[in-house]
Amino acid sequence: MNFDFSDDQKFLKNEARKFLEAQCPTSRVRKVLDEDAKSFDEDLWKAVGEQGWLGAAIPEQYNGLGLGRLELCVIAEELGRAVAPIPFASTVYFLAEAVMLAGSEEQKAYLLPRIAAGEVIGAMAVSEGPGVTSASTLQATVEGGTLNGVKLPVTDGDIANVALVLAKENGKPGLFIADLTDASVTRDALKTLDPTRDAARLTFKDAPVRRLGEAGQGFELLEQINDRAAVLLAFEQCGGADRCLEMAKSYALERYAFGRVIGSYQAIKHKLADIYVKNELARSNAYYGAWALNTDAPELPVAASAARIAGSEAYWFASKENIQTHGGIGFTWEMDCHLHYRRSRQLSLVAGAPRVWKERLVSQLERRNAAA
Numbered sequence: 001m002n003f004d005f006s007d008d009q010k011f012l013k014n015e016a017r018k019f020l021e022a023q024c025p026t027s028r029v030r031k032v033l034d035e036d037a038k039s040f041d042e043d044l045w046k047a048v049g050e051q052g053w054l055g056a057a058i059p060e061q062y063n064g065l066g067l068g069r070l071e072l073c074v075i076a077e078e079l080g081r082a083v084a085p086i087p088f089a090s091t092v093y094f095l096a097e098a099v100m101l102a103g104s105e106e107q108k109a110y111l112l113p114r115i116a117a118g119e120v121i122g123a124m125a126v127s128e129g130p131g132v133t134s135a136s137t138l139q140a141t142v143e144g145g146t147l148n149g150v151k152l153p154v155t156d157g158d159i160a161n162v163a164l165v166l167a168k169e170n171g172k173p174g175l176f177i178a179d180l181t182d183a184s185v186t187r188d189a190l191k192t193l194d195p196t197r198d199a200a201r202l203t204f205k206d207a208p209v210r211r212l213g214e215a216g217q218g219f220e221l222l223e224q225i226n227d228r229a230a231v232l233l234a235f236e237q238c239g240g241a242d243r244c245l246e247m248a249k250s251y252a253l254e255r256y257a258f259g260r261v262i263g264s265y266q267a268i269k270h271k272l273a274d275i276y277v278k279n280e281l282a283r284s285n286a287y288y289g290a291w292a293l294n295t296d297a298p299e300l301p302v303a304a305s306a307a308r309i310a311g312s313e314a315y316w317f318a319s320k321e322n323i324q325t326h327g328g329i330g331f332t333w334e335m336d337c338h339l340h341y342r343r344s345r346q347l348s349l350v351a352g353a354p355r356v357w358k359e360r361l362v363s364q365l366e367r368r369n370a371a372a
Contacts, residue, residue: 013074020082023047026336032085032196039198040159045086055116062112069294073235080239083339085196087121087156093229095122098164102213102221123160125151125202140167142176147204155350157200158189166218173218176209194342226351227304231289237311237347238286241279244318244340248272248325275318282314305361312348319344
């Protein structure tokens with residue numbers, strides 16, 4: 001049994017890396033941080049769309065490339081490595097996957113071609129503030145096809161034009177598609193640790209919406225969407241974690257202290273070894289998740305949870321230790337270490353914090369054991 005990517009997928013990965021090295025150097029990421037403007041690189045978003053990446057997993061009948069989830073995984077890894085300042089995850093991992101999973105034919109025909117063309121930027125509006133949103137705490141409501149409520153924080157909510165919103169309809173939770181360009185929607189930008197992936201407070205006042213999927217399936221669909229997104233996010237985190245290890249190793253082999261490169265000291269060797277171990281563990285879980293996602297295996301909830309937990313831990317640890325390996329200069333604005341630290345914290349909170357996924361993993365394992 002082959003647990004590796006195919007030659008074609010490896011070729012795609014290499015070409016994606018070359019493209020991003022040319023089109024997305026850290027200077028472009030810093031430009032987004034330095035400028036008080038929209039929190040994403042519009043030119044890079046357009047270029048990525050022209051490469052067909054936005055529609056990689058979208059069927060050809062909806063103007064996508066019709067590839068598969070494995071191809072999307074290798075693209076996600078390279079985007080994470082480059083710390084790309086674009087709303088790829090919100091649009092492709094969440095909105096596109098949700099529409100392909102539960103959208104009507106009309107919704108697919110309308111949204112998927114526009115996503116593939118880069119005309120739609122998506123957002124996932126679930127949270128209503130601190131704490132875990134549940135059926136008992138959900139406040140947003142839909143009556144007569146109009147939505148009222150407040151969602152925060154919403155990743156990429158300040159730049160998105162379409163959002164998936166979790167709300168109650170007739171007392172039952174559902175997912176709804178909302179047009180964020182409508183005058184009934186108010187946006188307030190929120191400050192975050194990673195300004196290259198913005199967040200916003202969205203206020204809906206009699207906003208027209210369309211339900212996605214069947215009535216009352218809100219949380220069930222949300223879990224399925226999050227499982228799919230978790231695997232793709234794990235590959236982004238693997239890409240970022242591997243880049244952190246490369247940066248730390250490179251600096252450790254060129255920085256001298258007391259007449260020796262610091263990489264020759266045991267403290268630095270152990271630090272880099274610990275990063276490597278966590279990265280490999282995260283990659284193993286990400287590959288398991290990719291297999292489950294691509295084959296629609298019943299193990300997907302367990303695999304996605306494991307990939308999400310390991311990926312979040314590995315990227316955070318690698319970004320933190322990368323700063324420490326660089327020493328005092330690693331904390332400065334001039335170094336690129338903070339770009340990965342910012343992104344590691346941002347990615348660890350998308351689709352739920354690691355503690356939420358740990359609880360989900362335990363509950364899934366208990367359920368599987370009980371069934372056995």
